[in-house]
Amino acid sequence: MTTFAQLTHDQRAHLTGSEEAGGVWCLTTDPRKVRALLEGLRPAFDYPEDLTCIDTGGELRVFCRLWSTAQRQAVHVSLTIPRSRGHLPTASDLWRGYEWQEREVFDLFGVQFDGHPDLRRILTWEGFPGHPLLKDFVVDNDDSSWEIPEQTDQEIIDLLSRE
Amino acid sequence: MPLRDFRIPEFDAPEVQLPTGELAHETTIVSMGPQHPSTHGVLRLMLKLDGESVLQVVPVIGYLHRGTEKIAEKRSYAMIVPYTDRLDYISSMYMNLGYVRAVEGLLGIEAPPRARVIRTILGELQRIASHLVWLGTFGLDLGAWTAFIYCFRERELILDLFEQICGARLTYNAIRIGGIVADLPAGWEDGLRAYLTAQEQGLRDYEGLLTGNPVFRARIEGIGVISAADALNWGLSGPSLRGSGSTFDLRKDDPYECYGEVDFHVATADSGDCLGRYEVRIQEMHESLSIIRQLLPRLQEPGEVQTKVPRVLKPPAGEFYAHVEAPRGIFGVYVVSDGSANPVRVRFRSPSFANLSALNTMCAGMKLADVVAILGSIDIVLGEVDR
Amino acid sequence: MDALRNLAHIIWYFIAAHEVLRSFVVAVCSLVFMLVIVLIAIWMERKVSADIQNRIGPIRTGGLLGFVLQSMADALKLLLKEDLRPAGADKWPFVVAPYLVFVPAFLVYLILPFSATWVPQDLKIGILFYSAVSAVPALGIAMAGWSSNNKWSLLGGLRAAAQLISYELPLGLAILAVVLLYGTLEMKGIVAAQWQHWWMDLITLPALLIFLVAGMAEVSRAPFDLPEAESELVAGFNTEYSGMRFATFFLAEFSASFFISALAVTLFVGGWSLWGVDIWFAQHVLHMDPSTWNLAAPASIPFIMKAFWFFVFLAKSFVVLWILMWLKWTMPRLRIDQVLNFGWKILLPAALLNLLLVSGIGAVLPRLSKPLTATQDVAPIHIDDSVGLAPVAQTPPPLPPLRDDVPAPGTP
Numbered sequence: 001m002t003t004f005a006q007l008t009h010d011q012r013a014h015l016t017g018s019e020e021a022g023g024v025w026c027l028t029t030d031p032r033k034v035r036a037l038l039e040g041l042r043p044a045f046d047y048p049e050d051l052t053c054i055d056t057g058g059e060l061r062v063f064c065r066l067w068s069t070a071q072r073q074a075v076h077v078s079l080t081i082p083r084s085r086g087h088l089p090t091a092s093d094l095w096r097g098y099e100w101q102e103r104e105v106f107d108l109f110g111v112q113f114d115g116h117p118d119l120r121r122i123l124t125w126e127g128f129p130g131h132p133l134l135k136d137f138v139v140d141n142d143d144s145s146w147e148i149p150e151q152t153d154q155e156i157i158d159l160l161s162r163e
Numbered sequence: 164m165p166l167r168d169f170r171i172p173e174f175d176a177p178e179v180q181l182p183t184g185e186l187a188h189e190t191t192i193v194s195m196g197p198q199h200p201s202t203h204g205v206l207r208l209m210l211k212l213d214g215e216s217v218l219q220v221v222p223v224i225g226y227l228h229r230g231t232e233k234i235a236e237k238r239s240y241a242m243i244v245p246y247t248d249r250l251d252y253i254s255s256m257y258m259n260l261g262y263v264r265a266v267e268g269l270l271g272i273e274a275p276p277r278a279r280v281i282r283t284i285l286g287e288l289q290r291i292a293s294h295l296v297w298l299g300t301f302g303l304d305l306g307a308w309t310a311f312i313y314c315f316r317e318r319e320l321i322l323d324l325f326e327q328i329c330g331a332r333l334t335y336n337a338i339r340i341g342g343i344v345a346d347l348p349a350g351w352e353d354g355l356r357a358y359l360t361a362q363e364q365g366l367r368d369y370e371g372l373l374t375g376n377p378v379f380r381a382r383i384e385g386i387g388v389i390s391a392a393d394a395l396n397w398g399l400s401g402p403s404l405r406g407s408g409s410t411f412d413l414r415k416d417d418p419y420e421c422y423g424e425v426d427f428h429v430a431t432a433d434s435g436d437c438l439g440r441y442e443v444r445i446q447e448m449h450e451s452l453s454i455i456r457q458l459l460p461r462l463q464e465p466g467e468v469q470t471k472v473p474r475v476l477k478p479p480a481g482e483f484y485a486h487v488e489a490p491r492g493i494f495g496v497y498v499v500s501d502g503s504a505n506p507v508r509v510r511f512r513s514p515s516f517a518n519l520s521a522l523n524t525m526c527a528g529m530k531l532a533d534v535v536a537i538l539g540s541i542d543i544v545l546g547e548v549d550r
Numbered sequence: 551m552d553a554l555r556n557l558a559h560i561i562w563y564f565i566a567a568h569e570v571l572r573s574f575v576v577a578v579c580s581l582v583f584m585l586v587i588v589l590i591a592i593w594m595e596r597k598v599s600a601d602i603q604n605r606i607g608p609i610r611t612g613g614l615l616g617f618v619l620q621s622m623a624d625a626l627k628l629l630l631k632e633d634l635r636p637a638g639a640d641k642w643p644f645v646v647a648p649y650l651v652f653v654p655a656f657l658v659y660l661i662l663p664f665s666a667t668w669v670p671q672d673l674k675i676g677i678l679f680y681s682a683v684s685a686v687p688a689l690g691i692a693m694a695g696w697s698s699n700n701k702w703s704l705l706g707g708l709r710a711a712a713q714l715i716s717y718e719l720p721l722g723l724a725i726l727a728v729v730l731l732y733g734t735l736e737m738k739g740i741v742a743a744q745w746q747h748w749w750m751d752l753i754t755l756p757a758l759l760i761f762l763v764a765g766m767a768e769v770s771r772a773p774f775d776l777p778e779a780e781s782e783l784v785a786g787f788n789t790e791y792s793g794m795r796f797a798t799f800f801l802a803e804f805s806a807s808f809f810i811s812a813l814a815v816t817l818f819v820g821g822w823s824l825w826g827v828d829i830w831f832a833q834h835v836l837h838m839d840p841s842t843w844n845l846a847a848p849a850s851i852p853f854i855m856k857a858f859w860f861f862v863f864l865a866k867s868f869v870v871l872w873i874l875m876w877l878k879w880t881m882p883r884l885r886i887d888q889v890l891n892f893g894w895k896i897l898l899p900a901a902l903l904n905l906l907l908v909s910g911i912g913a914v915l916p917r918l919s920k921p922l923t924a925t926q927d928v929a930p931i932h933i934d935d936s937v938g939l940a941p942v943a944q945t946p947p948p949l950p951p952l953r954d955d956v957p958a959p960g961t962p
Contacts, residue, residue, distance in 0.1 A: 022268075024484070047411070048398045049486070050495050050512040063497070065484060069395065069409065072416045076484070097398025100520040108232075123225040123549060132233055139233065153194070153209070156221050160192050160211045193701045201781040215705070215886050304781045306772060306883025312603040372880065378773050379882045531705070532782050532885045 001071060002044050011040050016079075025075040034079055035089040044068050045075055048095035051102065053109040055135045059083055060109060064091070064098075081111065083134070090116040108133035120155055190218060197226045201304045201535045204545030208522075208534065215531045220523045224516075227549035235509035240266050240476040241340055243509060248334035250511060251547040253296050256289035256325070257489040258547070259338035262509075264419060265485035265496035266340050269478040274420075277466035278342040283421040284355075284458050285325070285337065286487075287451040291362065292321040293490035294444045297542045298369060301441070304539035305382050310372045317365040320358045327351055340476065342469030352462055359452060366448060374445070383437035387525040387537035390435055397524065398517035401492025402447060403541045406440035408433045413488035425457045437540035444542075477504050491515050491542055513547035576670045580659045588804045589621040591871060595804070596620070598875040628797035636699055636790050643697035648791065648798035650690030654683045655802040658809055663737045665822050665860040666745075667848035676737035677729060680813065681722055684768065687802065688714035691777060694799075695787035706786025709886055710770065710777035716893035717767035717774075723901035724761035727908040728754055728817045741821030742845055748825040751818060753911055756904045758818035762870075764897060765810035767889065769803065772878035776886055811870035812863070819866055822859035 004025050008018045014037035017028040029037050045066035054061045063078045081088065090113040092099040102113045103122040110131035113119055121128060127149045130137050196207035205226035211219040231250065235243045247262040248255040260282060267273060274282065295318040299311035322332045327348050329337035337344045373379050389399070391407040404411055412429045414422040430446030432439035480502040486495040492514025499508040518541045525537050593608070600607030611620040635644060661676040663669045673679050688711055695707015729735055731753065732743040744750055751758075767774040778786030788799045815821060824831075832838040832855055844850040884892070 022483075046392075046395050048396075049493065050484075050497065050510070052497060052508075052510045052512075054499050054508040054510075056507065065495070065497075069411045069416070074484070095398065096393075096396050096524075097517055097520065100516065101398075104516075121225075123228040125225065132230060135236075137233075139230075156209045156223065157192060159221060160209060160219055191701060199784060215709075302882065306775070306779065306781060307881065308599070309603050309879050312605060316604060373882075376880075376882065378884055381888055382882055382885060530885055530887060532776075532779070532883070535782050 011037055027075060027077050029077060029079045031079060031081055031088055038091050038094055041066060042094050048097035051098050053105045053111060057135055060086055062088060062111060086111045087114055089114050092116055126151060126155060203543055206545055212531060217526050217529050217531060217534055220526045220534060222519055222522055224548050227545045231550045232509055235506060237505060239504050245336045248336055249546055250513060250550060251544045252333060253544050254289045254293040254490045255334050256285050256337060257487060257494060260286055261485060261487045261494040261496045263338050263340050264487060265483050265498045268483035268485050269481060269498050269500055272341055272470055274342045275467040275470055277464060278468040279420045280458055280461045281343055282338060284455050287454050288321050290490045291448050291451050292318050294448050297444060301539040302373060304535045305379060307379060310369055313368050317362050320361055324354055324358060341472040346468045362452060383441060383536055386437045386529060386533045387540060388436045389521060389525050397521035399521055400514050402440050402443040403492060403518045405431045406443045407435035413486060413493060419487060421458060425454050427454050437536050440540040475504055477502060489514055492518060511550055513550060515543040515548045519543050519548055580670050581656055584656050584659050584805050587808050588801055589618060591804045591808050592621045595875055598872060599879045602879045625797060629794055631793035633793035633795060638699035640697035643693045647690045647694035647697060648795045650693060651687045652798045652802040654686040655805040657683050661737050662812055663741050663816060663821055664863055665856045666845055666851055668856060668860060669738055672738055675735045677725055677735050685718060691787050698790040700790050702783045703787050703789045706777045706783045710787055713767055713776060713889055716890055717764045720760055720897040720901040721764035721768055723905050724757045724764060727757040727905050731908055731912050737816060741816055741823060744820040745823035748820055751820055753908060754818045758814060760897060760901050760904060761814055765814060766874060769806040769810050771807055771874055773881040773884050774889060775883060776889060779883055807874060808871055811874060812867040814870050815866040822863035824862050
């Protein structure tokens with residue numbers, strides 16, 4: 001049974017900060033160490049509950065929440081990346097459930113996940129201008145340039161044509 | 164025997180590619196949806212078919228994306244509650260609950276005991292109502308038309324009960340930050356009791372129509388199998404996960420409201436197929452009825468249903484993650500505050516989104532008709548998939 | 551009035567004398583009959599489904615006459631709708647397909663023995679005619695699916711082709727059992743044999759079950775409605791059809807459903823006969839003398855009995871149709887591989903086994919099957935004293951002619 005103290009001790013090389021708040025273990029790390037940290041967490045935390053991103057204005061904070069069904073314990077992992085052209089290693093090979101969550105973060109925030117098997121837009125369409133959940137994305141209802149380009153489905157057809 | 168052995172030596176046609184292997188295959192790519200009778204809304208599935216066999220499924224979502232999370236950044240905390248109704252519109256009550264619990268966590272307040280009891284009862288009623296819609300539409304997906312009407316017969320009674328509380332039948336906006344919208348109207352409990360009796364008969368009716376039906380069982384037994392480990396790995400939750408044998412249920416594992424105080428059993432099935440998911444939901448309805456019965460006496464205790472909450476909410480800077488076991492699985496709400504009246508970020512972790520992502524895994528090697536059955540068995544609502 | 555009646559007689563004789571004209575009149579009458587039946591069947595489907603589903607069903611149109619007006623309104627709506635043909639559709643197959651489905655569905659009505667002597671077209675090979683004609687709709691459906699230029703339609707068409715061909719065999723074998731037992735292909739003869747030996751229906755009971763299951767698959771009724779499986783294939787082969795062309799498919803489907811019920815009644819449930827009760831009724835209540843009736847001489851049977859039998863036949867057919875509807879509204883749809891497996895691995899062996907059984911019984915009971923192929927040597931109406939009925943026929947009524955070389959009295 002992992003405890004918070006043991007976890008932070010084992011993973012201290014990959015952490016930049018840790019605290020226990022309201023029964024949840026909150027870990028902070030940075031883009032270079034995150035992959036190793038998640039690999040260390042994988043055996044104990046078997047459920048990929050959430051993965052998202054917060055635009056704090058200055059930079060992007062990527063946040064993921066894992067749950068251990070055996071211990072009934074949640075852990076938050078967060079890290080900050082620059083607002084534009086942020087790159088992160090993917091976690092979708094560790095937890096398949098993050099495959100779509102990463103696509104969503106890519107779609108809405110423009111964060112690139114290196115090594116993701118199928119990093120396409122998911123909620124918006126092919127050719128959508130910008131990333132809507134960034135704070136500087138302007139929502140203008142009267143903007144007449146909002147035309148959805150003709151959808152060719154080429155990305156999907158290519159995907160399906162792959163063996 | 165390979166077909167190329169039959170080539171006539173004199174006739175040479177190099178441009179003709181003769182098929183190799185036992186039988187020649189030509190695959191078709193079919194777009195199922197976004198307007199299709201059984202995609203439960205505006206889901207689009209790109210199917211790669213070999214005859215009737217499904218080789219690959221690529222779900223295309225986003226047709227109902229309304230940018231709820233973006234809208235939420237421009238609204239005050241209390242104003243967001245009605246938006247959550249529109250996420251999973253089949254179980255709006257639970258969407259309210261999830262969001263409200265996150266804001267309450269951020270504020271550090273808690274609803275009064277009576278409100279907690281009522282919330283739990285409403286939540287379980289909502290779970291049954293949601294499962295009834297699922298049961299009816301699952302039957303429709305399989306071509307069994309009749310169960311649908313029977314399910315809606317009892318769902319109507321639940322909606323009547325909800326209507327008495329908040330005046331709405333689909334998007335309730337009933338659970339508010341710090342409590343619920345109003346105390347129960349007079350006579351509501353009698354209606355609830357009458358409903359509980361009707362529902363028990365109703366459950367017998369549905370089971371009589373479906374559970375033992377050999378055609379129904381033949382259609383869902385062994386279809387869309389996913390193991391418990393795979394299901395967890397894919398982030399499945401709710402009945403879709405418990406149908407594979409996992410007992411992961413937040414009502415037990417991370418109790419909220421009154422779930423810690425009632426005695427219930429987490430319904431599971433070991434088969435991991437559509438039948439397992441079906442059985443779990445049927446059992447869950449029985450469990451929900453039992454939970455409501457246990458909480459009925461506590462409705463007699465008078466008390467406040469709303470704590471004092473300031474008119475303009477300005478939670479302290481910080482963040483809070485609340486998750487509840489919605490009818491479809493784990494509904495997580497992540498609220499980040501900077502101390503102002505509007506949240507910096509509201510994130511809705513929707514169960515259907517995660518459940519849908521495993522569709523391709525479940526559909527491998529199945530027939531076209533099974534895709535419809537599997538999609539029905541994971542019970543998605545596009546409102547929360549697309550948000 | 552006399553003049554009018556004479557005129558009618560003259561017209562009738564004129565028509566009767568001209569085979570072509572007579573055929574034309576018979577065809578039109580069958581068509582009208584079929585349309586009326588379909589109107590009733592559609593209304594019945596709506597009411598039966600409503601009853602099963604705890605609903606009321608259509609009540610706004612027509613009141614008690616709802617069965618006519620509601621279906622008429624439905625038909626009118628379809629008539630007035632725009633008739634769309636997809637730009638990519640293959641024109642001629644697309645246009646012709648509905649009629650390839652519709653024409654056989656109405657053509658088979660010609661051979662139905664509606665009453666003792668009321669057969670629109672009394673073919674000597676009646677049941678064979680049905681087997682031949684009923685294979686055509688599969689072609690029409692496959693054509694519709696192929697020509698629509700829609701992948702769902704294509705899948706529906708292919709499903710229909712696979713399913714209809716698979717179930718043709720058990721259907722044919724179930725019919726063959728009856729033919730073997732009664733020794734005739736003529737519909738009239740098959741019913742007459744059952745009229746005379748009502749208990750023969752018990753021997754063909756397994757064949758009836760096989761026939762009904764295969765028949766449901768043949769007319770694509772749930773749980774075998776895979777060709778148009780709404781929740782999977784949108785609407786299957788008729789996805790791209792609208793307006794009158796769709797109505798044609800719809801009409802054909804209901805017509806075929808009724809026909810399968812009527813055929814099941816004709817072959818297995820005694821057709822227009824009422825298992826001896828009709829004879830008893832005629833003798834004791836209406837004080838008639840059934841011994842003078844001769845199936846080969848239509849004039850020898852009172853009109854009232856023919857009309858009575860006609861209604862018995864319709865009532866039986868609608869009861870069977872109701873059972874089909876009941877099944878439809880309580881059963882989910884099967885999957886294509888399950889349908890084909892069931893057809894080939896269960897129903898076909900069962901049909902073969904049944905055929906073996908029936909031929910065995912036919913061999914054991916030669917006395918019973920023989921008289922049916924002979925003409926006039928055995929008392930056909932057998933009413934036992936032990937059940938309290940007086941012996942009816944001292945001199946038995948002659949049997950219908952079942953051999954070509956024996957001309958029936960009274961035929962032109």
